[in-house]
Amino acid sequence: MKRAGIMFLAPATLVFTAVFALPVALLFAVSFWSVKSFRLQPDFTFTAWQRFITQYWELTLYTLFVGLMAGIICTLLGFVFAYAARFKAGAHGDTLMLATLITLFGGYLVKIYAWKSILGADGLLNQTLMASGLVTEPLTFLIYSRGAVIVALVHFLLPFAILPIYAALRNVPDSTVEAASDLGANAFNTLTLVIIPQVRQGLFSAFAICFLLAAGDYVTPMLLGGTSGVMLGQFVLLEFSTNFNWPAGSALSFGLLFACMLLLAVLGLAGQMIARRKR
């Protein structure tokens, strides 16, 4: 039985190893290589990492900030929507999730493009504002800003937050909620003392996935960020393609990845400590 299990796993593991484990290991090694006259040379130097730490720390922090904002907003909004679908929509809850799930796998680029046409100088929002007479000149700060990047990221990532939170809320038995209200808890206390403690894990996974995907994105800031909404991913791309400096690109990607992991670990631990103290 055991041996059969391992045999069945072989093809998927082969793909994983050849297209992920080996490439990622090599990419990490490349961050210690050097570039001489546009030629990549195996080496062991910290030049690329030095460059990441000295030149890109600010951008890394800013990228983490955008990821945090997107993660927090998605988790909050995702909770509200999942809560509404679970407790307030009656039999329609699953239908609402179906609608959410369907938007999950479709239209990454389309969604970003849609925001470009809504927020642009001659976009829908400005046209509406001008037609209604609220403004006389188009508002140019709507697009090419941090705000635009965060709005589009939240729009694209919200389904990733809604689904795990809804799955967690579905496992909350109605009886615990009813018991709380029978015992005189108001809606707020039921929410904070009965429901949220039961879905903490789901909330954290929702936050983690939105945070990671937001911090690692480069397409959204490229199209909607302009010069003020630049993120680290764009420089990974720049180092890789334009500058042909693979070690730098590699150090930037792993630097961002490690920074994200560190932040998630710290937040996870802090959350656990707060939860323990409450008990």
Place this chain on the structure above:
Amino acid sequence: MIWRAVIAFFLLFLLGPIALVVLFSFGSNALIGFPMGALTLDWYAGLLRDTGFYSAFWTSVVVALATAVFATITGTLAAMGLLRLAPSVARAVLATLSMPVLLPPLVVAIAIVVLFVRGIGLGLGVPVVILGHILITQPFVILIVMARLARFDQSAVEAARDLGASRWQAFRLVTLPQIASTLVGAALVCAAISLDDFIIASFTIGGGNTLSTFVWGKMRTTLDPSINAIATALLVVTVGLSGLALRLSRYRS
């Protein structure tokens, strides 16, 4: 009443921007904005005359089909293997195999490029895109198939084995017909993810275009209104595929 408004607001936020793109793909005005001009199918007709669109379309079809077939095979086998392992081991293996989905696609994409160009010197191209897509879709197949097999009645398989069927016969004649619709559903999800992926495809394709890199090219250059049309077409296919997949794999009876 308030909750109804909340739900309506969320649906508007989630679906509104996408609906706009669809709506304006039928309007004669080049810009998104009201009035949208006369109803027209010109943008779609223009696409059909665009040779760049044709080649991107066929590349995407090949990539999505190959991804769907191979990822469904590797993922289904892996799901069957995982169910034979101790639950704690299975969970660890599943978490490992899912890592490619959790990392930023940018990192996965450049890692693949580094290995194929520098590591083994094979270069890039459509086969590399397919491999990358199998990598990011097989975890979804594993999850979907495992969920189905978990509520699968093993006694029929045991009965078949008792009656002298080989393992393969028992699988082909008893298990497979019962999980077939789940497998088709999983394959459609893979195709949808493959069609939707832009980042891995744009790095690993080398030359040429998939539909998503074709859209990207148009997005970057001018404000080309045919984007609305091609985006709508792409959207209809990916959303249609995942909708169909859900019907087949999960919400069946």
